[in-house]
Amino acid sequence: MYEGVNASDGIGIGVARVAVEPDLSFTPHAPEDAKAEEERYQAAVAKFIEQTNAQIERMTKTVGEEAAAIMGAHIEFAEDEGIRDMVNGSIESGMCAEQAVSEAYDMYYNMFSNMEDELFRERAADVADVKTGLLADLLGQELVDLSTLPENSIVVVRELTPSMTADIDKDNVAGIVTETGGRTSHSAIIARALEIPAVLSVADATSNIKNGDMVVVDGTNGKVIPTPSDHDLEHYRAKAKQYAEEKLALEAYRGKETVTADGEKKLLVANIGNPDDANVASEHDCEGVGLFRSEFLFMDAKELPSEDEQFAAYQKVALRMKDQPVIIRTLDVGGDKDIPYLHLEQEENPFLGYRAVRYCLGNQDAFRTQLTALMRAGADSGGQLWIMIPMVTTVAEIKQVRQLAEDISQKTGLPLPKIGTMIETPSAMLMADVLAKYCDFFSIGTNDLIQYLMAADRGNPNVAYLYQPCDPAVLRAIQAVIQAGARAGIPVGLCGEMASDAMLTPVLLGFGLERFSVSPSAILNTRREISRWSIQEAQKVAKHVLTLETAAEVAAYLAEVRKR
Ligand code: PEP
Ligand code: MG
DSSP, X not given: OEEOEEEEOSEEEEEEEEEOOOOOOOOOOOOSOHHHHHHHHXXXXXXXXXXXXXXXXXXXXXXXXXXHHTTHHHHHHHHOHHHHHHHHHHHHTTOOHHHHHHHHHHHHHHHHHTOSXXXXXXXXXXXXXXXXXXXXXXXXXXXXXXXXXXXXXXXXXXXXXXXXXXXXXXXTEEEEEESSOOTTSHHHHHHHHHTOOEEEOOTTHHHHSOTTXXXXXXXXXXXXXXXXXXXXXXXXXXXXXXXXXHHHHGGGGTTOOOBOXXXXXXXXXXXXXXXXXXXXXXXXXXXXXXXXXXXXXXXXXXXXXXXXXXXXXXXXXXXXXXXXXXXXXXXXXXXXXXXXXXXXXXXXXXXXXSOHHHHHHHSHHHXXXXXXXXXXXXXXXXXXXXXXXXXXXXXXXXXXHHHHHHHHHHHHOOOOOOEEEEEOSHHHHHTHHHHHHHOSOEEEXXXXXXXXXXXXXXXXXXXXXXXXXXXXXXXXXXXXXXXHHHHHTOOEEEOSGGGGOGGGHHHHHHHTOOEEEEOGGGHHHHHHHHHTOOHHHHHHHHHXXXXXXXXXXXXXXXXXXXXX
């Protein structure tokens, strides 16, 4: 049995699909028969086109015609006569097909990536994809394609990037195992949104688990059982049944208000990553959206989405939520979220780098487009749409954002929406009383706040012992922000994964938290947890917790309290 991070609850039983990143290195050699080498190249092109056409057909069904059409560019570059002549010419002069393909596509790649025009520069990524596809075929390697897996697949990958998860075929994936990532890494968050059991940071998973092996993924306890015995299978099938029954029991909380045991009303909203997730969140009985991570909209596109495209996406969420509140976060690019067409520089410390509002204020045309789209959607929805700014570290940043929004409002006549900030850096936490003067609301982003407070990367298993929501420093920070918000009279929410941690529910209630923003799949359980506590009892727990000195003491005390 292997152990890892319990990133997404549930039991998955299926067949391992180990997606090893292919080794596309080769030794250049002179082929004996140039004609045969040309044929080998033609066969690779034909196969690539056939595979891409099949992919387009599938994508048309799943993501729509427009998105699928993007793949047409791949076919154009595979068939391009200029490239074909160049490759054949090189083969005739004595090169092997791998080298001829590599050189020809590299030349086109360099040409496109050096062009002034953004649109042309973006084609460089298509050229690179075609080169990878052709080389993989010539070298007899399989590429990772998470969109075409057979039923009951357990995906085993070194790292699951947010863009890979965007492709994942949720119906056929029974579980996910990775070698990297923590509970609050974006892959974990997406796995939970897709409700696929997942265990992350399992050392050497891609070499220890064999393709085709039967595997059990226990996402609740962070365990992976390769080639399970009949006894194991029986045990885990029973657990899967129990998990399904527990889920059913939560149905009693559907359609109910979110209230504490003594009747104090709380707001329970959802974290989503794209407009369709709003349907999922509604199905899970959310009371609005507390965090729409708009960067996923940008990640799913091939170029910056236009103002109209963004407006349509934001409006869709607002309309789906009817009169419920919707908070949309502006582009939080950087950190572990790359958007290839933005051509961000590689950085030594991306989580401390040019991220989120820093990028947006440095690229004001794109930021204006997003703010305008948001304000249009807000005007259309009757004012229930609030704008949230990620990674704010200084008061100057939020003032600049306000100024931009006011300027747009003046020029367009669009009403100024409520603007708030995420509190996810220590500086924002310490300056919360001042930030409150320029903010209509706060939302505490503990996923990041913990990593910056504790100086421990949220995805690094070696420092996971420091990355603890229970750490007294983290709890003091949260209390300070809630108090600063209360003094200023602005609403405070918490949208990090901590908001759905049942152990911490009494602490957050005791601190006076008003708004809990959680993954759709955690809504009913969080409602149940909130209903278990009266404010007075919760305050007692919160008060005691603040007298404790270490994360271990806090965790032990909260576990004890939960048992009572
Ligand atoms: C957070 O940091 O807590 C948060 C909600 O944002 P993200 O997880 O997208 O960084
Ligand atoms: Mg964050």
